[in-house]
Amino acid sequence: MDGDYVDYNSTKGRTLKRKEMLERKKIVDGLIKAASAVKDPLVSFPEFHLFNQPGLCFQLEAGHGAKLSRILKHYIQKLLKVNMERHYGMEWPAEEKVKYREINAPEARYIFVYKDVTRGSYEKKCSMSENNRDIVGFVHYRFTLEEDLPVLYVYELQLEPDIQGKGVGRFLMQLLELIARKSGMAAIVLTVQKRNLSAMLFYTIKLGYSVAATSPSRVDPQIGAEMNYEILCKTFDQEAKSKFEVV
Numbered sequence: 001m002d003g004d005y006v007d008y009n010s011t012k013g014r015t016l017k018r019k020e021m022l023e024r025k026k027i028v029d030g031l032i033k034a035a036s037a038v039k040d041p042l043v044s045f046p047e048f049h050l051f052n053q054p055g056l057c058f059q060l061e062a063g064h065g066a067k068l069s070r071i072l073k074h075y076i077q078k079l080l081k082v083n084m085e086r087h088y089g090m091e092w093p094a095e096e097k098v099k100y101r102e103i104n105a106p107e108a109r110y111i112f113v114y115k116d117v118t119r120g121s122y123e124k125k126c127s128m129s130e131n132n133r134d135i136v137g138f139v140h141y142r143f144t145l146e147e148d149l150p151v152l153y154v155y156e157l158q159l160e161p162d163i164q165g166k167g168v169g170r171f172l173m174q175l176l177e178l179i180a181r182k183s184g185m186a187a188i189v190l191t192v193q194k195r196n197l198s199a200m201l202f203y204t205i206k207l208g209y210s211v212a213a214t215s216p217s218r219v220d221p222q223i224g225a226e227m228n229y230e231i232l233c234k235t236f237d238q239e240a241k242s243k244f245e246v247v
Helices: 011-037 070-103 122-126 168-182 197-206 238-244
Strands: 050-053 056-064 109-115 135-146 149-159 187-193 229-235
Touching: 011 135, 011 149, 056 168, 070 135, 070 149, 070 187, 109 168, 135 168, 149 168, 149 238, 168 187, 187 197, 187 238, 197 229, 229 238
Parallel strands: 149 187
Antiparallel strands: 050 056, 056 109, 109 135, 135 149, 187 229
């Protein structure tokens, strides 16, 4: 008999199993806590400070849900309404209240996208107040636990209509994947409204995300058919793959 064999049905085995589970939970909780404690993840990725393409130049800045200014809160709420109301239809009034509560959550993390109108004049740009800087989009994400694994959960990716489809969304998601990997997250998870066909195509076709095993349509197709959303994922290790991806 293998000396490493453990009978988890025995009293000693159950005790050992519980100890292993507690140790694992401690490690996972530590990863989430450490990732959430990083004040500015952009420091580790200087190549993502600017999005610079012909005719487009944007600056990225990190933000924190508990430290948002009144101007940023108002902007987030306004852009959510512009982009999402039509996808939720009659459900929007209730959903808007939920999203507003999520905006200020202490665990909320943001990447904001600003027009870099000064084209490289950093000193001049820094002298501008928040009132006269042009914000054109944001990502709201959190580090959390899903299926007992640490994940980066994308709550919102919202861009002004006139800059959608120009590579900014892909740029932001590439950044989030780097942040997730550096932080030791097992996957990126997000929710997409079924009516939002452009977003569904963006994530699944352009970025290679798949419908997660935890999505309602995978758990129970009959119930899933009545739900208005899908859960998508991209995994980074074998354990996450076994839990989130459909074989």
